[in-house]
Amino acid sequence: MPELPEVVYFKKYIDATSLHQQLSDVEIENDTILSGITPAGLQKHLKECQFQSTSTHGKYLFIRTDNGCELMMHFGMTGEPVYYKKPDEKPGYPRVTFHFANGYHLAFNCMRMLGEVGIVESRESFIREKDLGPDAYSEAFDLTTFRELLSDKRGMIKSALMDQSFIAGIGNECSDEILYQAGIHPKTTIAGLSDSNIKLIYEKMQEVIEEKIDSNMEHRKLPDSYILSHREEGSECPKCGGTIEKIKVSGRNGYYCPKCQQN
DNA sequence: AATATTGTTCAGCA
DNA sequence: GTGCTGAACAATAT
Numbered sequence: 001m002p003e004l005p006e007v008v009y010f011k012k013y014i015d016a017t018s019l020h021q022q023l024s025d026v027e028i029e030n031d032t033i034l035s036g037i038t039p040a041g042l043q044k045h046l047k048e049c050q051f052q053s054t055s056t057h058g059k060y061l062f063i064r065t066d067n068g069c070e071l072m073m074h075f076g077m078t079g080e081p082v083y084y085k086k087p088d089e090k091p092g093y094p095r096v097t098f099h100f101a102n103g104y105h106l107a108f109n110c111m112r113m114l115g116e117v118g119i120v121e122s123r124e125s126f127i128r129e130k131d132l133g134p135d136a137y138s139e140a141f142d143l144t145t146f147r148e149l150l151s152d153k154r155g156m157i158k159s160a161l162m163d164q165s166f167i168a169g170i171g172n173e174c175s176d177e178i179l180y181q182a183g184i185h186p187k188t189t190i191a192g193l194s195d196s197n198i199k200l201i202y203e204k205m206q207e208v209i210e211e212k213i214d215s216n217m218e219h220r221k222l223p224d225s226y227i228l229s230h231r232e233e234g235s236e237c238p239k240c241g242g243t244i245e246k247i248k249v250s251g252r253n254g255y256y257c258p259k260c261q262q263n
Numbered sequence: 264a265a266t267a268t269t270g271t272t273c274a275g276c277a
Numbered sequence: 278g279t280g281c282t283g284a285a286c287a288a289t290a291t
Contacts, residue, residue: 003269032287059270077270078288093288112287114270155280164271172274173269251282 002075004169005212006137007061010081011054014063014106019051022101030095033110035072035118045069045119046098055123057135058168069119072126076114082107102180109235128166136169137209146202150190157193157201158186159250170205172252175230177208180227185261186247186254197263231255 002010026046028039037045049067056062063071073079082091085104094107096117108117120126133149134141149167153160160166161175170178179186181204184197193201215221219229225238233246237257246255 006269074270076287077268079270111289112268114288116271153279159280161278162270171269183287188275250280251284252270 002059002079003171003174004058005209006217007059008213009055009058009217011061014054014081018106020240021050023049023098024101025099027097032113033095033115033117035116037118058129058132058164070122072120074116074119078112079110079115082109131165132168133166136167143202147198153190156249157186158188158254160190174208176254177227178204180256181208184263186249186256
């Protein structure tokens with residue numbers, strides 16, 4: 001489920017488990033998720049180094065090593081880091097595994113191989129190359145910036161929120177939740193948004209991201225009024241008791257409440 | 264068997 | 278150039 005909040009969670013997970021330990025080996029079980037690098041190339045870059053620090057931008061995670069490498073990870077639809085010691089704790093789809101000298105392992109577990117692992121020149125150049133917008137949860141992304149960005153954009157608000165070159169980090173689920181909390185119909189065009197709508201969307205975006213980060217990926221810890229656990233056609237709206245409907249926007253299936261989101 | 268799935272990228276069209 | 282749609286990628290579940 002890796003959207004920005006999950007990637008922030010992964011960052012904390014890696015920080016808590018995998019920093020400042022000697023890497024003894026990098027095992028590549030499947031190289032289709034390697035991005036712009038060969039298995040041998042990745043192993044060479046990471047030879048006998050340590051993970052020093054991590055950072056994120058949108059849905060991307062970066063791990064800085066003590067020998068100056070910037071390891072990039074994108075989790076696709078089904079990726080997650082798994083830190084384990086005993087062989088029976090090994091996850092089902094470890095496409096790349098970082099073996100540590102202390103006997104622990106960090107696996108890049110990814111059922112559908114839509115994730116990416118690679119070495120990048122620098123965070124900044126990578127973000128530029130990928131043409132990513134500002135991180136949705138960064139200090140720099142304030143209401144004024146959001147307003148300015150929207151003034152150059154057309155189309156439907158849900159599409160815009162999911163557009164990584166517009167804002168980085170919001171995916172299908174998050175955009176549904178933000179618009180549900182803001183009471184705004186997913187197909188509302190940007191031109192049709194009032195100034196107070198824009199402010200509301202910005203505030204709900206920050207709130208939803210924060211709640212999702214605080215929930216530590218446990219759905220049950222999210223507020224009862226969230227649509228997330230009701231994202232299914234015909235399900236009951238937690239706010240008005242009405243019926244949740246499915247809607248196709250930008251090729252993705254979104255869910256919304258026609259009663260609560262009329263704007 | 265057909266359809267769905269949290270993501271990205273590309274082609275084709277308006 | 279921008280925006281929308283559908284397909285592709287891969288593997289699984291319903």
